[in-house]
Amino acid sequence: xxxxxxxxxxxxxxxxxxxxxxxxxxxxxxxxxxxxxxxxxxxxxxxxxxxxxxxxxxxxxxxxxxxxxxxxxxxxxxxxxxxxxxxxxxxxxxxxxxxxxxxxxxxxxxxxxxxxxxxxxxxxxxxxxxxxxxxxxxxxxxxxxxxxxxxxxxxxx
Amino acid sequence: xxxxxxxxxxxxxxxxxxxxxxxxxxxxxxxxxxxxxxxxxxxxxxxxxxxxxxxxxxxxxxxxxxxxxxxxxxxxxxxxxxxxxxxxxxxxxxxxxxxxxxxxxxxxxxxxxxxxxxxxxxxxxxxxxxxxxxxxxxxxxxxxxxxxxxxxxxxxxxxxxxxxxxxxxxxxxxxxxxxxxxxxxxxxxxxxxxxxxxxxxxxxxxxxxxxxxxxxxxxxxxxxxxxxxxxxxxxxxxxxxxxxxxxxxxxxxxxxxxxxxxxxxxxxxxxxxxxxxxxxxxxxxxxxxxxxxxxxxxxxxxxxxxxxxxxxxxxxxxxxxxxxxxxxxxxxxxxxxxxxxxxxxxxxxxxxxxxxxxxxxxxxxxxxxxxxxxxxxxxxxxxxxxxxxxxxxxxxxxxxxxxxxxxxxxxxxxxxxxxxxxxxxxxxxxxxxxxxxxxxxxxxxxxxxxxxxxxxxxxxxxxxxxxxxxxxxxxxxxxxxxxxxxxxxxxxxxxxxxxxxxxxxxxxxxxxxxxxxxxxxxxxxxxxxxxxxxxxxxxxxxxxxxxxxxxxxxxxxxxxxxxxxxxxxxxxxxxxxxxxxxxxxxxxxxxxxxxxxxxxxxxxxxxxxxxxxxxxxxxxxxxxxxxxxxxxxxxxxxxxxxxxxxxxxxxxxxxxxxxxxxxxxxxxxxxxxxxxxxxxxxxxxxxxxxxxxxxxxxxxxxxxxxxxx
Numbered sequence: 072x073x074x075x076x077x078x079x080x081x082x083x084x085x086x087x088x089x090x091x092x093x094x095x096x097x098x099x100x101x102x103x104x105x106x107x108x109x110x111x112x113x114x115x116x117x118x119x120x121x122x123x124x125x126x127x128x129x130x131x132x133x134x135x136x137x138x139x140x141x142x143x144x145x146x147x148x149x150x151x152x153x154x155x156x157x158x159x160x161x162x163x164x165x166x167x168x169x170x171x172x173x174x175x176x177x178x179x180x181x182x183x184x185x186x187x188x189x190x191x192x193x194x195x196x197x198x199x200x201x202x203x204x205x206x207x208x209x210x211x212x213x214x215x216x217x218x219x220x221x222x223x224x225x226x227x228x
Numbered sequence: 229x230x231x232x233x234x235x236x237x238x239x240x241x242x243x244x245x246x247x248x249x250x251x252x253x254x255x256x257x258x259x260x261x262x263x264x265x266x267x268x269x270x271x272x273x274x275x276x277x278x279x280x281x282x283x284x285x286x287x288x289x290x291x292x293x294x295x296x297x298x299x300x301x302x303x304x305x306x307x308x309x310x311x312x313x314x315x316x317x318x319x320x321x322x323x324x325x326x327x328x329x330x331x332x333x334x335x336x337x338x339x340x341x342x343x344x345x346x347x348x349x350x351x352x353x354x355x356x357x358x359x360x361x362x363x364x365x366x367x368x369x370x371x372x373x374x375x376x377x378x379x380x381x382x383x384x385x386x387x388x389x390x391x392x393x394x395x396x397x398x399x400x401x402x403x404x405x406x407x408x409x410x411x412x413x414x415x416x417x418x419x420x421x422x423x424x425x426x427x428x429x430x431x432x433x434x435x436x437x438x439x440x441x442x443x444x445x446x447x448x449x450x451x452x453x454x455x456x457x458x459x460x461x462x463x464x465x466x467x468x469x470x471x472x473x474x475x476x477x478x479x480x481x482x483x484x485x486x487x488x489x490x491x492x493x494x495x496x497x498x499x500x501x502x503x504x505x506x507x508x509x510x511x512x513x514x515x516x517x518x519x520x521x522x523x524x525x526x527x528x529x530x531x532x533x534x535x536x537x538x539x540x541x542x543x544x545x546x547x548x549x550x551x552x553x554x555x556x557x558x559x560x561x562x563x564x565x566x567x568x569x570x571x572x573x574x575x576x577x578x579x580x581x582x583x584x585x586x587x588x589x590x591x592x593x594x595x596x597x598x599x600x601x602x603x604x605x606x607x608x609x610x611x612x613x614x615x616x617x618x619x620x621x622x623x624x625x626x627x628x629x630x631x632x633x634x635x636x637x638x639x640x641x642x643x644x645x646x647x648x649x650x651x652x653x654x655x656x657x658x659x660x661x662x663x664x665x666x667x668x669x670x671x672x673x674x675x676x677x678x679x680x681x682x683x684x685x686x687x688x689x690x691x692x693x694x695x696x697x698x699x700x701x702x703x704x705x706x707x708x709x710x711x712x713x714x715x716x717x718x719x720x721x722x723x724x725x726x727x728x729x730x731x732x733x734x735x736x737x738x739x740x741x742x743x744x745x746x747x748x749x750x751x752x753x754x755x756x757x758x759x760x761x762x763x764x765x766x767x768x769x770x771x772x773x774x775x776x777x778x779x780x781x782x783x784x785x786x787x788x789x790x791x792x793x794x795x796x797x798x799x800x801x802x803x804x805x806x807x808x809x810x811x812x813x814x815x816x817x818x819x820x821x822x823x824x825x826x827x828x829x830x831x832x833x834x835x836x837x838x839x840x841x842x843x844x845x846x847x848x849x850x851x852x853x854x855x856x857x858x859x860x861x862x863x864x865x866x867x868x869x870x871x872x873x874x875x876x877x878x879x880x881x882x883x884x885x886x887x888x889x890x891x892x893x894x895x896x897x898x899x900x901x902x903x904x905x906x907x908x909x910x911x912x913x914x915x916x917x918x919x920x921x922x923x924x925x926x927x928x929x930x931x932x933x934x935x936x937x
Contacts, residue, residue: 100501108442155441163437170571178440197879203878204571204875228858
């Protein structure tokens with residue numbers, strides 16, 4: 072059904088008039104031009120499209136835009152708007168990426184973890200990141216980066 | 229490593245105007261063709277052009293002192309943007325942070341065959357270094373004239389030339405500004421590696437900031453005014469023929485339809501609405517008769533293979549070796565089709581303006597895509613520009629770019645910019661899989677426990693590294709069919725192609741599994757058995773280095789400890805890998821606890837980058853060793869997404885330790901592929917050591933392990 076959906080996107084009030092059954096990923100990328108969120112599988116199996124909705128990591132490829140009405144949405148473009156976030160800095164320092172295509176999703180999924188669990192163990196990080204796929208095999212460095220970011224971000228992400 | 233907040237970002241203006249502004253006051257220097265000829269890529273692939281002799285093709289010094297480096301290579305994640313920038317900065321004596329990389333653009337960059345085969349460093353970088361060294365020498369000569377000092381007395385640091393006697397200085401930017409210089413210098417020596425301060429040291433990746441902020445642009449991130457997103461009608465199986473298609477329902481929801489014979493696309497301004505429209509197209513296909521499936525494929529390959537060709541030069545006489553054998557061991561090793569499965573699917577955005585088409589495409593070979601697009605839409609090649617921006621993984625699977633042709637055709641047909649982004653099912657369907665293969669090895673042992681003959685054959689994988697490097701008096705190997713193409717029609721039910729270290733994963737799995745079987749047969753420690761048959765100094769060194777790091781304790785397998793070793797060669801790089809695994813004997817589940825890998829790729833341009841490649845290859849290798857296998861029924865590919873096709877995940881991770889052999893005697897080699905080649909065998913050998921079960925087929929799924937037990 073076509074209607075206007077209003078939500079907060081990266082801190083700004085946003086509204087989109089569209090079919091409310093469309094998935095958030097495509098509204099972000101195509102209607103709103105935020106291309107940092109990636110398409111990987113379309114079935115919530117890889118995590119490349121991960122964004123934050125009200126402090127939770129969600130798969131935007133499988134989240135109808137109607138579901139975010141009135142909510143707070145944050146994409147990679149919204150993280151570190153005032154300088155790199157600790158997680159971004161740690162990913163850059165550890166080279167916790169290669170091709171970079173999964174990186175937005177990795178960083179935002181890690182962000183959701185640190186919101187909930189500021190001092191995770193390495194095993195907790197790995198478990199939380201389990202369903203985010205990386206084909207290049209940057210996994211070890213991603214764990215290192217999230218660990219470092221958790222240490223650096225004490226006092227709140 | 230320095231903290232990242234010192235990283236500066238200087239995005240290049242790559243518009244035509246921006247480029248001309250950059251190129252305008254450039255430096256035009258030529259050097260002799262004969263020197264460049266030594267740097268050409270190998271002649272095994274057709275339609276090769278050599279790297280240009282025009283120095284200006286590789287670099288420009290801007291009036292602001294920034295240096296643009298042009299290379300036809302593509303940043304797939306493997307790090308050429310960083311390593312090539314290091315080499316340029318080093319030879320030119322400019323700051324690493326002052327170098328901006330321009331990669332994979334057929335209008336701006338010198339021709340390059342493609343980014344594959346671990347060739348950036350061994351085959352392209354010498355040309356780049358030569359150009360930079362020549363430029364530096366010419367700049368010093370010019371500086372000498374400007375400062376009225378002999379060039380030999382001058383010092384240069386970070387693009388500033390100083391005369392130490394007078395303290396006078398001039399910058400490269402000042403020297404080239406507003407000038408067009410044509411100078412030719414012969415025999416400019418390269419800087420000795422021992423003097424390097426930028427290359428041969430770890431470097432911050434050039435792409436770090438772009439990638440952690442989401443600013444990195446991939447082919448699908450180019451969004452042009454009025455652009456349409458296209459979805460194509462695809463057959464349900466390879467070999468299926470379109471009977472009929474009704475697109476009226478798609479048109480009713482506002483999609484535009486393009487139909488040229490069997491080429492049918494629905495287009496919409498929103499990608500997901502194009503997808504919805506595609507779902508409304510009623511297409512009927514004639515299905516081909518069912519062919520081989522993933523279980524019968526190995527018999528099928530043996531039946532359909534072309535004639536065998538020698539792989540390597542036979543040594544001795546296998547028949548004599550057989551007579552001298554006290555024991556004969558024959559085994560057949562199998563591996564299944566494996567997908568590249570890059571996280572970014574094949575994507576292209578095409579735009580036609582003023583009779584010229586520009587296509588941003590996820591491809592490893594923009595210069596090969598250019599003639600394909602030109603031919604498909606009837607444009608002259610000079611009116612086709614292909615740009616490979618950041619590419620979300622390739623691994624050999626993006627060596628072509630059919631999606632670029634699709635996007636260009638649709639842009640021409642609609643008069644609009646068009647984007648084609650394959651969905652995951654299309655990515656699996658049109659993937660050029662690593663071929664399924666059968667390798668049979670027959671070998672003999674003397675009563676003294678030495679290998680006296682080796683008679684190997686491989687079908688499907690290709691011949692590379694099938695011929696064993698071990699000291700065996702009588703050996704021969706033959707090969708039929710491969711990833712390179714030229715296979716008889718019907719041999720493979722779908723496309724096959726290069727997959728990270730093509731041929732060599734399969735052949736290393738077979739050889740190194742077999743060596744362990746022979747070692748077990750004579751009750752020898754697998755490492756010692758290898759060293760007893762190995763005179764190659766570099767291979768011995770990587771084995772010994774891995775053993776030292778691993779803390780290898782000699783023992784006969786199966787020892788129950790779950791440790792294994794394997795080694796191999798890829799394009800002159802030597803690798804040895806050791807593993808420790810735990811196997812659940814009732815479920816067949818394997819947890820890899822530890823991997824140690826030692827690699828000799830000569831001296832390394834970027835040691836940290838090389839470790840990234842090693843870690844990545846080891847992690848990716850867990851997949852083909854333990855889980856990755858394409859399921860299919862004839863030409864129908866049954867894996868359509870990551871629910872059935874399993875990629876390695878965080879919970880699979882072993883502790884990974886990488887050992888880089890510093891070998892200044894060997895010019896630097898590529899590192900993207902070698903570290904993955906031993907992963908199948910090292911895990912097979914460790915599983916055997918843990919359980920006494922020899923798994924002869926990759927991937928070693930829990931079911932196959934339980935069956936082998």
